[in-house]
Amino acid sequence: AAGVIQSPRHLIKEKRETATLKCYPISRHDTVYWYQQGPGQDPQFLISFYEKMQSDKGSIPDRFSAQQFSDYHSELNMSSLELGDSALYFCASSLTVNNEQFFGPGTRLTVL
Amino acid sequence: KNEVEQSPQNLTAQEGEFITINCSYSVGISALHWLQQHPGGGIVSLFMLSSGKKKHGRLIATINIQEKHSSLHITASHPRDSAVYICAVRGGATNKLIFGTGTLLAVQP
Numbered sequence: 001a002a003g004v005i006q007s008p009r010h011l012i013k014e015k016r017e018t019a020t021l022k023c024y025p026i027s028r029h030d031t032v033y034w035y036q037q038g039p040g041q042d043p044q045f046l047i048s049f050y051e052k053m054q055s056d057k058g059s060i061p062d063r064f065s066a067q068q069f070s071d072y073h074s075e076l077n078m079s080s081l082e083l084g085d086s087a088l089y090f091c092a093s094s095l096t097v098n099n100e101q102f103f104g105p106g107t108r109l110t111v112l
Numbered sequence: 113k114n115e116v117e118q119s120p121q122n123l124t125a126q127e128g129e130f131i132t133i134n135c136s137y138s139v140g141i142s143a144l145h146w147l148q149q150h151p152g153g154g155i156v157s158l159f160m161l162s163s164g165k166k167k168h169g170r171l172i173a174t175i176n177i178q179e180k181h182s183s184l185h186i187t188a189s190h191p192r193d194s195a196v197y198i199c200a201v202r203g204g205a206t207n208k209l210i211f212g213t214g215t216l217l218a219v220q221p
Binding site: 031033035042043044045048050055056058090092094097098099100101102103104105106 | 210213
């Protein structure tokens with residue numbers, strides 16, 4: 001079975017630009033989580049969605065927004081990019097909340 | 113002090129050795145995850161535990177809820193086991209994961 005798919009895998013942007021990261025969960029998974037992992041850092045939780053509604057919010061900057069669509073895929077929109085936004089962005093999915101999370105390969109964002 | 117602490121931070125072993133990585137946490141949890149991350153790579157979920165012990169191939173994970181401690185064991189270690197192993201906990205009232213700092217394991221042939 002296909003795992004969590006993220007696109008793009010790599011993205012290079014300049015400061016003040018915008019970026020959109022996409023996450024396609026495992027089939028039938030209705031919960032999506034976004035994590036940010038800076039260089040040499042632990043992953044940090046950003047935001048999660050269950051059945052298209054935000055279910056939890058972490059340390060997500062106001063410049064970022066996210067949503068989950070009717071097919072359960074999710075998009076993370078990032079505006080006014082800063083150098084410090086350079087990181088690996090992971091998406092994970094689970095079958096309802098409180099179940100095991102399965103991670104995607106990540107999107108590596110580099111802001112120049 | 114981090115809510116999730118792992119030890120050791122770095123571990124070098126010879127192929128075939130038995131390896132133990134420890135995780136201690138200070139918050140109430142509903143589940144604990146063990147994850148594997150290869151350098152520059154994605155994260156693979158190894159186990160999700162809420163009590164007792166789980167085994168998958170050469171990997172064994174245990175958790176003691178009263179002591180707030182979990183261990184990941186690798187039997188007959190192999191160079192392909194070289195990776196960062198991360199302990200992450202899910203708090204009782206939330207579904208987000210809180211990650212430990214990871215243990216960098218290098219298994220030498």
